[in-house]
Amino acid sequence: MFAAPARTERRFRPEVQGLRAVAVLIVLVYHLNPSLLPGGYVGVDVFFVISGFLITSLLHREVTAHGRVSISGFYVRRVRRLLPASTVVLVVTGAVAFAVLPGSRLTDTAWQLVSSAVYVENLYLARQAVDYLAAEVPPSPVQHFWSLSVEEQFYLVWPLLFVVWALTWRWRRSTGALTAILGTVFAASLVCSVLLTGGGDAGAYFLPTTRAWELAAGGLLAVAMADRELPELLRRPLGYAGPVAILAAAVLYDDGTAFPGWAALLPVLGAVAVIAAGRVPASAPLRSAPARWVGDVSYSLYLWHWPVIILLLAVTGQEQLSAVGIVAAAAASLLLAWATKVWVEDPVRDRRLVPNVRHAAVVVAASVLAASAVGGASLLRVEREATVAFDPAVHTGPAALDLASAPAPAALYPPPVTAEDDIPVLYDDDCHASHDDSDPSDPCVYGPEDAEQTVALLGDSHSAQWFPALARLADERGWRVAVFTKSSCAFTDTLIRRPDGGAYTECRQWNRGVVDELGALRPDLVVTSSSVMNGPVESVSAEEDGQVIADGMSTLWADVLEVSDHLVAVRDTPRTRTDVTECLEVHGDDPSACELPEDEAFTRDDPQEQAAADTGDGVTLVDLSDRFCVDGTCPAAIGNVVVYRDSHHITSTYVEMLTDDLTEQVDAALA
Known part of the structure; x- marks a missing residue:
């Protein structure tokens, strides 16, 4: 979802772009109407695998080519590719929420805006999930930023693992140590995910410790495929099995499924299978022009679709979108995604408007300040509306x-x-x-x-x-x-x-x-x-x-x-x-x-x-x-x-x- 695709022909994998399209579309359908695809939330797990694969591939190439990892360069690229679009969505969403949401929802929305801007939204929601008093808090228009927060927390740790591996690479020229490191992360996180999910921990869904194994699965695949591909005899069946596994999870799972835990293995392994299969007949639809176009706008589409749905429901006073509302929300989300890619993502990336660490720091600070300003305005509105003093002469109650x-x-x-x-x-x-x-x-x-x-x-x-x-x-x-x-x-x-x-x-x-x-x-x-x-x-x-x-x-x-x-x-x-x-x-x-x-x-x-x-x-x-x-x-x-x-x-x-x-x-x- 979130790591932008590499742009050279050697690195570009059209089936991965198509897989992005599948992931974002099943999430979109699920959020438009859960009954249409009750397990559509597994699209996020597919995105995690893709991100783990692409980021690991990038870091692996850097170590094998130069013997080191540029931490500053890594974060500059992340800021350049991810932050401008997310900042635009947060600021616009916060401003519209200020105008259309009732004050009783603005306090939570304001704090989630700030949490999303500093990429701790998943931790905020994990705490809220186990807070009995927050059980009936309506969804905020930015709560989907939890998955971006998981990835950003992943990005804080993942490059450091490659710094450690680079020290061994210089004298051993082997990926064995790297595979062991990533395998340990995968196993430890999977065990944590199974135990916390099976134990009924309401916050387990959002924690980085229960999700890291999904990104690590993509990372292990990247290391395995760095210098080789699977035999054609294996790739062909994987090309069919992968999409079937993902769609089966999207259809058969629902909100009652204990997730992530063991259940997340199905969509995760399905995504691994699709990427491992590569160019096979079964992946032809994923390499098609429409699929690649949706994959190109998938990041912005993910950012926009949820606030569009939540704010549309707030404006119409509905609890669920009508058929017309579904079409309108989907169309608006696609249009906003295309506009954001063309006018925000591409110009910042292609013109290298964030060339170094100093510029990246300015962008990060500006993003946090902008989201905080919008959230602060909401909190001021709530404070103004809350200034009612108790008067026993008029507040007589029973x-x-x-x-x-x-x-x-x-x-x-x-x-x-x-x-x-x-x-x-x-x-x-x-x-x-x-x-x-x-x-x-x-x-x-x-x-x-x-x-x-x-x-x-x-x-x-x-x-x-x-x-x-x-x-x-x-x-x-x-x-x-x-x-x-x-x-x-x-x-x-x-x-x-x-x-x-x-x-x-x-x-x-x-x-x-x-x-x-x-x-x-x-x-x-x-x-x-x-x-x-x-x-x-x-x-x-x-x-x-x-x-x-x-x-x-x-x-x-x-x-x-x-x-x-x-x-x-x-x-x-x-x-x-x-x-x-x-x-x-x-x-x-x-x-x-x-x-x-x-x-x-x-x-x-x-x-x-x-x-x-x-x-x-x-x-x-x-x-x-x-x-x-x-x-x-x-x-x-x-x-x-x-x-x-x-x-x-x-x-x-x-x-x-x-x-x-x-x-x-x-x-x-x-x-």
């Missing part, structure tokens, strides 16, 4: 439900542009366990050590969201609160699925550990709530799955009641639109445009209700649904207060304003 008439419309609080950050303090205190945690033996405890009463809060994030109200109640009464909450972990003894589909064994271990901890803590009151986003591993049907989870809840609740006299289970809160904060930004003057009918907000039964009935004495089920929904609808804002921070979590502001309602129910349970 109290408005008890009034004869609604309060006069006012600026919403928290501002929709920052509502997603209105979270309980326990997240900042690192008191909410992640998916991988399984040991609850060191809980966070709030309040005085000599408190007369102790409350335990346990469950998943839908329990954690009640912390502001519980903390305020505890503060008023001098109680102590111990927190045992964990992401996506409903308080049930049933083995449920992780968000990625695997068995959530850490959740079951955590819950059983919580019961043991409560035995030592002996709280006066236990408060819990859960939202079962993922059903049991042994799924049967929606109705039976709910009963199985309820049985698991009842089992644990009975254990809890052995060490505590009172357990309060808070019925799960309603769900709303996935774009609720964006909707409120657009319809701030009329929040009713963002509400949902109550039957859509509560689409399934809460197993806690059945568990409460099964457990019996000692359990109080608290239902505050009437503080979220009224007259058959569930508003997105009540009393000028934003209710939701995403599609299924409540803002801390609104929860804290429900303290009196929760207190009344808790007092009833204690009585």
Whole structure:
């Protein structure tokens, strides 16, 4: 994708240009409509192999011709060929995003612009992938720069390996040491990829350590083909097998495939086979003029297609492109790619406008500053839109439900542009366990050590969201609160699925550990709530799955009641639109445009209700649904207060304003 093709006839391989075309087109189709080619993301893996092959070929020729590697020359070429086009795309995309995206998406987009400009976008996304609070962050128009970041990180290390090899080349004239070095990188990275992917690491997809083996595969092929070609008898079948392997992965894989890991071997080996086959009858389509033209613009096409799609969706308000939108996005992407190649890539390369390290440094600095300036403008816009102060006279929240008439419309609080950050303090205190945690033996405890009463809060994030109200109640009464909450972990003894589909064994271990901890803590009151986003591993049907989870809840609740006299289970809160904060930004003057009918907000039964009935004495089920929904609808804002921070979590502001309602129910349970 990203290393520009060599231009002398001796080095030019038209089938590689055609392979670029295949790679970028399957990525393009996948992004236009994933159902058309559900595994089209493997095109990126094909690009990695191509880049590894071309860069290794270049460095290998340099060592064998001159006995050394010019590190400065290498990076000047990379800057000259890659940075001008990427800078243009980042700046234009950032400017258009500033104009058309809602403020709630601009903060993330701004930081991704800067991350992309300094080629750490993959690390940014890897961190975001394991951040539970970022689970519903919409895609940014520059997140596809993650793959360029992987390659640039590869370019930081790869030439240094050839510097080491050059020292042995001068006296041995052998590629054995180089093959051993590259083979070690390949094997170590592949093992890392398999282990992290198989272990369910959400960030594994973006890490350079899990992707380096794909580039190394192309590098090993370059070394093997430096002085020889495979026999014709082998090249012919490889010429057919390679494209079949790539297309099979693009068709058979989907978003549920554990990737990269072992699964990435199919497209990677397919790309290796195509390059190794070279000029054979099967590669004739790859050497055709149309394929070579698409290959020529593949770098710019990759850069442009994703922001075109994302920004078009934002402008039209669609979640998926229509048939007309697909054609328009594809045409615009191709036109922009051609224009960028003709007016940016070619002039900079052919006229050698970046002749030395000094000029390259200036280009790098200018690129980072330009992207940062656009990102900074977005952050300033968000800061301006977020300047709404809380006013109890107008921000009445749930109290408005008890009034004869609604309060006069006012600026919403928290501002929709920052509502997603209105979270309980326990997240900042690192008191909410992640998916991988399984040991609850060191809980966070709030309040005085000599408190007369102790409350335990346990469950998943839908329990954690009640912390502001519980903390305020505890503060008023001098109680102590111990927190045992964990992401996506409903308080049930049933083995449920992780968000990625695997068995959530850490959740079951955590819950059983919580019961043991409560035995030592002996709280006066236990408060819990859960939202079962993922059903049991042994799924049967929606109705039976709910009963199985309820049985698991009842089992644990009975254990809890052995060490505590009172357990309060808070019925799960309603769900709303996935774009609720964006909707409120657009319809701030009329929040009713963002509400949902109550039957859509509560689409399934809460197993806690059945568990409460099964457990019996000692359990109080608290239902505050009437503080979220009224007259058959569930508003997105009540009393000028934003209710939701995403599609299924409540803002801390609104929860804290429900303290009196929760207190009344808790007092009833204690009585």
